[in-house]
Amino acid sequence: MTGPYAVPVPRGYRVGCWEVREPIATGAFGSVYAARRTGGADDLPRTAALKFLATGTGTPRQLAHLRELIEREVALLRRLRQPRLIRMYETLTVDDPGNPRLDGATVLVLEKAEGSLSGLLAGAPRPPAGPALLAQVCAGLAQLHRAGWVHGDLKPANVLLMADGSVRLADFNMAAELEGTHAYTPAFSTPDYTPPELLWSEIGERGRRIRPSADVWAFGVLAHLVLTGSFPLPGGTPAARRDAAVAYARGADQLRLAPELPEPWREIVRSCLTRTHGDRVGTESLLRLVEAAAGTGRTPRLPRLPRLLPHRRPRRGAVLAAALGATTAVAALGYAISTWAGGGSGGGGEAARGARIAAVSYGASELRTDRGIPPAYRLLIVETAHDCADEHVTPPLIAAMLKVESDFDPNLSDPVRNEYGIARWTPSVLRWWMNEDGTPAESVPEPPFPPAESIPAMGRYLCWIAPRLDDGLPGDRRVLIAAAYRSSYRKVNDAGGVPPKHRDYADRVAHRLKEYTPPGRK
Secondary structure, X not given: OOOOOOOOOOOOOEEOOEEEEEXXXXXXXXXXXXXXXXXXXXXXXOEEEEEEEOOOOOOHHHHHHHHHHHHHXXXXXXHOOOOOEOOEEEEEEOOOOOOOOOOOOEEEEEOOOOEEHHHHHHHOOOOOOHHHHHHHHHHHHHHHHHOOEEOOOOOHHHEEEOOOOOEEEOOOOOOEEOEOOEEEEOOOOOHHHOOHHHHOOOOEOOEEEEOHHHHHHHHHHHHHHHHHOOOOOXXXXXXXXXXXXXXXXXXXXXXXXXXXXXXXXHHHHHHHOOOOHHHOOOHHHHHHHHHHHHOOOOOOOOOXXXXXXXXXXXXXXXXXXXXXXXXXXXXXXXXXOOOOOXXXXXXXXXXXXXXXXXXXXXXXXXXXXXXXXOHHHHHHHHHHHHOOOOOOOOHHHHHHHHHHHHOOOOOOEEOOOOEEOOOOEOHHHHOOOOOOOOOOOOOOOOOOOOHHHHHHHHHHHHXXXXXXXXXXXXXXXXXXXXXXHHOOHHHHHHHOOOOHHHHHHHHHHHHHHXXXXXXXXX
16 A cells, blocks of 8 residues: 555455455544455455554553543444444454554454545535435434433544445544433544534543533534535634634624525524523434424435445545544544544645644644643644744743633633633723634623633734734743733833833743743744
C-alpha cells in the first residue's frame, strides 16, 4: 500500500481468518482496511472491514485514552444487536513479534459499509432520499435510547450506507450507558452537533454528563444539513457556529432555519433545537414525527447508490471522513478512526482543523497538556488562537491569561471590580467582543458568562490589540498584549512597555507562558 497510514498493513496480511485487501481510511492511531474471509466459521460474512488500532505501541497517556474508547465501542457492540447499528463480528489481537508496528494491535471486525453520509453529502448535497435516510437514522437513535445508551457523537461521518441501501449508525467510542437520567462520556466534542449546554459543561473524574437529549439536538442539526445543505446556525466556521449556538441558548439570538427546509420538517427541527434540554422532544415522539414527515410507517431502505459511492482506492494520504470538515473527531467511513491532535499527517485549512479530536490530549503540539490546563477548555483555547491571524496570539498566551485572570474558574464573580467569568470580563466591555462579526451586542450582557462565550471573546480582543501596539517595544510581545488586555494598548504604548502598575500581572503571565509552551516552540 501507499500513503502515511497510522497502522500500515500490507495487502494479503492475515489476521485470524481474514486477509487484508485495500485500505479504506486512516486516522493518527488506527486504520481501516477491507478484508475477505479465507476460512473460519460459515456464519461470518465473506467480506468485512478490519479496524486496526495500535494498542500495542504509543505513550501511556495516548494508550489509556485509546483503550477507553475501544472498550466503550466494544461493550456496546457486544451487548446490542439492532438493525440500525453497525455490527461487530469479533475482536482480535495481532500476535506478530517480528512486526513491532502491528504486534499487539487490536482489530475490530466490522460489517463492511458501502460509504458514509458525509461522502454522500459531499457529492450530492440535499439528496432526494434525504427524508427516508433521516427516518432510518432516527430509528437507530430510538433503538439506542430504548436500550439505555446515548450515542454522544451523531454526525454524517458516523452514519453508514450499506450496499443494499440501508443505514447503520456507527462510531460508538463516545457512547455511554445511562445511569438514571445521565450518562458519562469522555471530554470530546464535535461543536456543530453539540448542544449549547455541553459547550461549557464541566468535566468531572468520570467525564462529561450527557443526556439522550444531546442526540436529539444532533439529529436536528443533521436533518437541517441533509434537507437544506446548510447548518441551522449561522457562521462560516465551526467556531462561528459554536458562538451562534451559545448566543441562541442565552436568548441573544433567534433560530433562523433555512427557507428551503420543507414542512413539516421545520417543526421537527425546531423541536430538536430548543434552547434547553428539557424542552426538546423525546426520542419516541421524534421518531413518530420523522416517520410521518418521511411518509413511512416503518423506516425504509434507501435506493442503492452505486454512482455516488463507488469502490475505489483513496488518494495518497486521504482521510475520507473529513469531506465535510465539520468535526473534532474523524470517523473514517463511520468506523471510529480518530485523528489525535499532534499525531498523523497534518493539513492546513478549516477541514484539517475540523478533523482534530477534542480529547484530553487535544492541541498537545501547541499547548502543554500536563500542566493543569483543564481538558474542558483546551478545544476552546486552541481554536480561539487559530481564529486570529496574528502570530503572537497563541494557545499558551490565552491559557496563561486565563490562569492568571481566574485560575480557570468559570464562575468567578468579583462585583467590586465588576468582573465575571473565566476571562474576568466587565459586562460593558464584553458587549463589544461577543459577536464574531465585530458588531456590539444589542444590550449589555449579564453574568454569568460561560467559557464558550468568554474565551472566544478574549481571543477577538487580543487579536484587535496586537497590531495596535507600537513596534520596538521591549519585552515579549505576547506579554505586552496581555498587559494591554489588563489595561489598554494606549497605556502600554505610553509607558514604552508594561506599565508599572501591571508588572506583577505581566510577570505571572510570562511564568505561565513558559510553563504552557511545549518544548521546541516559542
